[in-house]
Amino acid sequence: MLVPGRWFDGLSSKPRPVLVGLRPGPGGPALAVHPLAQPATPPLELSHAQVGWPEAWNARRPPPRVVVDLRGHGSLEIDAVADWQAALAAAGGRASLAERMQTRWGVLLAVLAVSIVGLVLFYRYGTPWMAAQLTRHVPVAWEAAIADNALRQMDDGMLKPSKLPPERQAALRARFDALARQVPPALQRYPGYAPRLTLAFRSGLGANAFALPGGAIVMTDALAEEAAAHKLGDDALVGVLAHEIGHVVHRHTTRMVVEQGVLNVGLGLALGDVSGVVSTGSTLLTGLAYQRNHEREADCFAIALMAHGQLPTQPMADLLLAISRDSRKEGEAGKDAKEEKAEKAHGPLWSLLSSHPDTEARARELKQGHAPHCPRQP
């Protein structure tokens, strides 16, 4: 079947009337251009790969005119779009996946379903796994350098020197060092990763403790005071420190950098075209989900390490509940009953927006000494 067309050879804007023939060839339809003015000259023969094939954008409403890209040989304008498409199909032309999605709702919906499942699997399992693998290759010295820098910046900002008496600091540090020495090989997430675990004291933040990559752990005075105020022994503080050691051993900060990088690039590229709100929102929510997973992992580590050292986890759970109760009391001053009710009603939604898992569930699991999401200890 021959389709009439106009051939522009790239040397002038004057068209030559031609007939275009399509026939099956290796890789797809091949194309032959027969000039009408010189019937004696041999046709221009082009293989499938030598032609840029125009996409059919709409199954029901073909465009008024299509242009076929003949690369160095110029271009071909065709008015009989329906004939062209029929000839293409007869010569064994196969539409690309994008083109089939474009013209058939069924294909579009199938890809939509696959992409939702794929997206969930990738961001739920793929990225954390990849981050864990990549983190293996990050040197400890690098982590320590970043941590030093971060701590120095915080010391210039919110943190102040500790006001705890030196003997109290020494006592807590002794417990910490004993705990750090006890970490059994079974709990090592990264074989051969042996950062120097150190404990530092600061004041200036609320009741808190945090771990920096490379082994530095910081505890605030307010945390020690909180434990003392509720008559909880040092075992509560040791439990919190075990949780922080968990962050170090699992290299959570480094993994978070990798995970956030994948999220920013992947979701930014994929959803950025929808809108900034959608792409930033999904990056934020997924990042928070990873962070909650890290907290759970660190809790599991703390439970296992405390069990290994035959220490109770109950005081740590009590401390956690006490801190959350106190901070809630502070916040309630400016909140009326209506707002609080709204917050309760939105329970599951709020939990998606939080960097830590639900405190009461955490405390319950710590108290019991096991949690459903923890791996079974050998």
Add this chain to the structure above:
Amino acid sequence: MYQPDPGGRSAPAFVQSAPQITAHPLRFTGSGGEYFRVWIVNVLLGIVTLGFYTPWARRRTAQYFYGHTMVADSPLEFTAPQGKMVKGFVMLVLLTLAYQIAVRTGQDTAVSLFLLGGALLAPLIWGSAMRFRLSATRWRGLRLQFTAGWGEVYKASWPVFAIALVWIVAVLGLQALAPEPLPSASGRKIPQVTAPMWALAALAVVLTVLCIIRLEYNYKSLLVLRGQVGVEPGRWKPVYMDFVKVWLATVGFFIVCVAVVGALLAALLGGSFALLASQSRQLGLWLFVLIVAGFFLLIALLFLISAPARAYREARMFHLMWSNIGVSHVARFKCKLRTRGYVLLRVKNLLLTVLTLGFYRPFARVSEYRMKVDSVTLHIKGSVDQLAGQLARQQQGGLGDALADAAGLDLIG
């Protein structure tokens, strides 16, 4: 089925000494619904491939818009080789990754090298992107070309370096003008800002804006004058003051917008602010939260309020350009885009896009593009068949194109 080209009818032999001028209104034959399908397919495939579909998506989008833009009844063609676009994109991703790693690990030297390199290479990147894009555009078999040499591109970029110079001088001047800081009650030294310092800063800002306008003028005129259709060079009439006038009118328009929205907001919120102020004593921590939320709201509001002014500038600039450019002695463009209609369309589209969380964007894009294309008429002296071409090589420069796209220089627009 074959019809002779409509442009061909105007060149009978006896009028060759005084060729007739024919008007060809440009037409966009696509539709919002169709482009929505193009876009949603791109988004889905982007998600499945973790974003690596981007170069294919950009090519499909460009081909959709070009293929439905009829210039004298022949569609435009976007012929950029897919391989080069992919290569450019991969290089861009690697560069971004290297930069991100440098930022996140606090390697300040590497970061400043990146930024300095980016600033020095910006004209080169712009030039290479324009070469790539023009040579990828074809009409009736003729490729467009951007023939400016690197020297010309850097010469046209002088306002960039002038801006740097203005600020170096301004900072040095501010340091020289600043009086000794007075020690305050708490012992801290509070720097003082005097009237001459304000004047100097204002002067620097005005000079910077003038330089930015000059840069826009230089780049646009270079693009048209060194652009070619086949072998015919572009023609350019606007002068620098035309651009300055558009910018001044935009500033005026923006001030009017701010005043109107400000008055409306004051009337609406005046009551609630008073209520808030009376309760602020009990709010405590929540007041802080409110202030932070208000800050983000202000940024969003600024974005919304500036939207009409941005649309206004775009419409005026589009009108100025497309009423005053042409192709050698062969063709002239005339534009009758109505500024008011375009601003209203943009505001409507922005509201619908925000309301639909971005899903209206493809419809918005098509309606804006259609209004612009349909407003332009091409006047050709003689026949559309008379233009000569030359077999230009496809340009390299996929990276420049990808970088320009990342910087917000859209292919379609």
